[in-house]
């Protein structure tokens with residue numbers, strides 16, 4: 001069960017990037033505001049609700065397979081954007097109940113704005129002289145920032161308002177469509193947005209439209225770049241370790257046999273080795289490479305006096321390479337995460353989703369998405385990595401990503417796995 005009491009000693013640090021509110025102020029909210037929002041959000045990630053998103057994940061994985069089939073036996077290509085657009089389609093339909101067709105129409109104004117915004121924010125983060133708002137918003141990049149932010153906010157605002165008025169109209173009926181024939185949802189499946197529109201706090205108060213928009217914007221950002229990066233790293237690692245990939249294929253054969261049916265929740269539970277691959281990938285390449293906290297009172301950590309207000313930086317990328325917890329830490333060994341092998345490990349030695357009260361609320365969603373997308377891909381393809389570890393140039397921005405993408409070659413799986 002999740003504890004939602006505020007952490008007495010730490011809070012998320014306020015940063016200049018946080019102030020720009022692209023990711024929703026929620027990401028950087030603290031104290032009572034964060035506590036109350038977190039409490040309202042927690043039930044929306046309940047297992048039963050997540051299982052209703054399985055259809056979306058399966059459907060978008062199949063779109064991805066159809067897209068990638070054109071690369072079969074055609075030499076190497078960079079799969080980074082393909083994986084990212086698939087993750088974007090999944091989060092859009094599950095968070096907002098809105099299909100944005102990112103995989104087939106990546107030129108749309110909204111999708112372009114998402115990517116321009118990421119570049120703009122990274123640039124601002126790297127250059128401290130761009131941090132003060134009064135200067136930044138007078139500059140060309142500050143104006144470009146606002147233009148793109150406006151496109152993003154207008155889009156989500158429109159989706160939220162449309163859905164809010166539909167929900168109002170539908171309260172008297174049990175119909176559950178969104179009025180747009182190409183994005184109708186089955187009667188029983190709700191998007192996170194539907195739950196945000198109806199959830200209430202302890203006093204029965206609903207979230208305001210502005211608060212809902214913050215949540216939706218946060219989900220859209222926090223919920224696709226992270227999973228996309230991690231799935232890309234997994235393809236790189238599997239493509240570099242054929243012996244590991246073979247074990248995944250054997251597991252997939254055991255669970256799915258020859259069938260090309262969609263994955264069920266029961267199937268996902270059985271994919272223990274693929275699950276270990278995902279965990280080991282997040283150990284070596286944690287999507288969020290740095291986590292920040294601000295001390296809210298004087299305290300002592302590991303024998304060091306930490307005064308109130310100190311910014312504390314936690315680096316999962318380094319923590320996950322501690323040889324005391326992981327022998328031969330640079331080696332890719334999914335077996336470390338098989339249930340029989342990790343019982344003894346300190347739970348704070350491995351924190352790709354952070355730990356404690358402010359951990360990732362979407363971690364079960366993320367694991368489920370990765371299992372569905374990767375299992376679907378690997379049921380169709382044999383992956384070969386076309387870069388060495390040395391050729392990957394790691395960029396630790398908000399997300400840990402490879403500077404030049406992930407280059408792979410795809411072969412028809414049946415030719416490689418007997």
Ligand code: HEM
Nearest residue numbers: 222223226227230287288291352353354359360361362366
């Ligand atoms: C592999 C995928 C993911 C990784 C590695 C990841 C990692 C993290 C980490 C490390 C944090 C804590 C950040 C901090 O403490 O400063 C976090 C927070 C958060 N994540 Fe994720 N995340 C992933 C996927 C997702 C998904 C799919 C969603 C939504 C559907 C999501 C929603 C959030 C939210 C809303 C928070 C803020 C929680 C709070 O402050 O209460 N994440 N994530």
